[in-house]
Amino acid sequence: MSIRHFVKTFAACGAATLCGVAFTLAVGAGPAGASLVSGDGYTTLNTVGTVTAGTPYSSGQSINVVTVANSTLNNAALVTAKVPGQTTGNATGNFYLEECTDPGGTTANLPTAPSNCEAATKDVSQSISLDGSLNDPDFTAYALPDPITLGSATMTGTCGEAPNYCVVGIFSVLPQSGGFSYPKLFSAPFQITKGDGLDLGDSPGDGTPEVPLAIGLPLAGLAVLGGGLAIRHRRRRQQQAA
Numbered sequence: 001m002s003i004r005h006f007v008k009t010f011a012a013c014g015a016a017t018l019c020g021v022a023f024t025l026a027v028g029a030g031p032a033g034a035s036l037v038s039g040d041g042y043t044t045l046n047t048v049g050t051v052t053a054g055t056p057y058s059s060g061q062s063i064n065v066v067t068v069a070n071s072t073l074n075n076a077a078l079v080t081a082k083v084p085g086q087t088t089g090n091a092t093g094n095f096y097l098e099e100c101t102d103p104g105g106t107t108a109n110l111p112t113a114p115s116n117c118e119a120a121t122k123d124v125s126q127s128i129s130l131d132g133s134l135n136d137p138d139f140t141a142y143a144l145p146d147p148i149t150l151g152s153a154t155m156t157g158t159c160g161e162a163p164n165y166c167v168v169g170i171f172s173v174l175p176q177s178g179g180f181s182y183p184k185l186f187s188a189p190f191q192i193t194k195g196d197g198l199d200l201g202d203s204p205g206d207g208t209p210e211v212p213l214a215i216g217l218p219l220a221g222l223a224v225l226g227g228g229l230a231i232r233h234r235r236r237r238q239q240q241a242a
Contacts, residue, residue: 034046034053034207038188040070040185041068043065046066047204047205047207048061048204049204051205052205052206054206054210055203055206056161056191057192057205057206057207059192060195062140062201065134065136067134067135069133071132072132072185073095073172073183073184074129074130075130077132077183078128078172078183081182083182090130093127093128095127096124096170096179097123097136097139098117098168098175099118099141099144100117100166100169101158101159101166102167103157103164105162105163105165110167113180114154115154116156117175118154118159120150120154123140125139128172141190141201142199143159143160143193144158145158148199149199161191164191165190166190167190168187169186191208
């Protein structure tokens, strides 16, 4: 690779890195709303009010859980699955939401048993809808286990920062009453911190990992260096041409 090619490549990479770092630092520092969408596109976790983007949720923080019309929890699917008491006619009852573990934040590690979900986080969201949609405006997310607010844990595992991701499970039957045998959905994985330990959600984030400033600053420095090399090279060419 020629010196000229190297400088151009490094400068381009440096400029892109600088833009990326600037974007990351700006987003992480400023107030904003954010959404996390599940892989199947059905469920969205929305922040409520002003949050700091690029940071985990704060224990006790309220989030808005929205599920669009879908073929997993709609009436036809529930009747076909023969959910208890719903074998004929329209499905009745409620949707149940619980916070569950998802180690590593992967699809392969989504919860498969009641012991993967914390019963104390149960939110009886709303009556089952014909199209499977729901809107829970104030689901409370906790860093788990949480003996202070929720008492003894029913869940095995931890909800916190990487690799201890969690998800919100949406069930047609209460998980602790056989819900894993019937239609269910899971949100995108999120991270959450204990904060001051009071479960007040007073440092609300958007549920994403925090980008350490220690990583961003060296990258920004490399970007500046690359840009400086490019400027020097251009000036030298201009002088030679003159």
